[in-house]
Amino acid sequence: MSETPILATRGLVKRFGGLAAVDGVDLVITAGEIRCLIGPNGAGKSTLFKCLTHQHQPTSGQVLFEGRDLHGLATHRIARLGIAIKNQIPSIYANLDVRENIRLAGLRRGLAKRQLDRVVELTLDEIGFNESLASQPAATLSHAHRQWCELGMLLASSPRIALLDEPTAGMTREEMLKTVDIIKLLNASATVIVVEHDLEFIARLAQRVTVLHRGKVLVEDTMDKIEANEIVRDIYLGRKKEATHAER
Numbered sequence: 083m084s085e086t087p088i089l090a091t092r093g094l095v096k097r098f099g100g101l102a103a104v105d106g107v108d109l110v111i112t113a114g115e116i117r118c119l120i121g122p123n124g125a126g127k128s129t130l131f132k133c134l135t136h137q138h139q140p141t142s143g144q145v146l147f148e149g150r151d152l153h154g155l156a157t158h159r160i161a162r163l164g165i166a167i168k169n170q171i172p173s174i175y176a177n178l179d180v181r182e183n184i185r186l187a188g189l190r191r192g193l194a195k196r197q198l199d200r201v202v203e204l205t206l207d208e209i210g211f212n213e214s215l216a217s218q219p220a221a222t223l224s225h226a227h228r229q230w231c232e233l234g235m236l237l238a239s240s241p242r243i244a245l246l247d248e249p250t251a252g253m254t255r256e257e258m259l260k261t262v263d264i265i266k267l268l269n270a271s272a273t274v275i276v277v278e279h280d281l282e283f284i285a286r287l288a289q290r291v292t293v294l295h296r297g298k299v300l301v302e303d304t305m306d307k308i309e310a311n312e313i314v315r316d317i318y319l320g321r322k323k324e325a326t327h328a329e330r
């Protein structure tokens with residue numbers, strides 16, 4: 083008998099007026115995997131994420147967490163089930179320092195003080211923040227450090243599933259590589275689904291890649307096979323490579 087997927091969607095649709103941003107998506111995510119979602123701009127990746135957490139109410143179809151239909155559940159109830167999302171815009175408390183931000187994330191898990199102290203210090207170590215960075219107000223962090231602070235908050239909150247929307251956007255290659263390492267740590271205890279455009283990042287992390295195009299799943303496979311797929315190359319990878327060359 084096959085194992086129940088940790089997360090699945092069935093015929094998921096999200097319409098904005100006449101536009102089906104997500105158009106009948108069936109997704110099956112196995113516990114413990116790192117899945118990458120790719121696709122051209124406007125393919126529906128962020129909308130799909132927001133449907134999974136009910137930041138957007140799906141127009142039709144189902145989202146199933148360990149086989150349970152999440153229909154009608156409020157966003158905070160979904161968060162309490164352990165489905166966490168990191169949107170493109172970091173959601174951190176700008177006036178608090180990094181340690182306090184991470185502490186708040188751990189507190190939401192209901193940890194007692196001693197364990198909380200331990201988790202906070204371990205997390206700071208995992209994201210590679212020294213004392214000076216740990217005590218810096220979040221508002222004054224660089225772009226990459228802000229992203230890592232938010233990943234630290236995810237680590238401290240210990241989700242079952244972490245949805246990461248373009249965590250390396252605007253990062254240098256070196257910063258991207260450090261982000262790969264942090265996400266691997268996150269994946270030690272959480273299933274990870276990540277929307278990304280950076281092909282090296284995807285190749286380093288993803289076991290399977292789902293390609294979205296115009297709200298539908300175009301193909302799903304390993305990164306090697308995805309890169310060799312003519313249609314994907316035409317609509318996405320080819321254009322990306324051209325863009326990368328043009329940027330140089």
Ligand SMILES: Nc1ncnc2c1ncn2[C@@H]1O[C@H](COP(=O)(O)OP(=O)(O)OP(=O)(O)O)[C@@H](O)[C@H]1O
Pocket residue numbers: 098101103121122123124125126127128129130
């Ligand atoms: N709140 C909204 N209201 C109306 N249309 C929306 C809304 N959010 C997204 N859309 C539209 O839905 C489509 C899918 O957008 P979405 O942001 O999900 O794409 P994406 O694949 O995440 O793109 P990108 O890679 O650029 O972030 C786009 O045509 C977008 O303009």
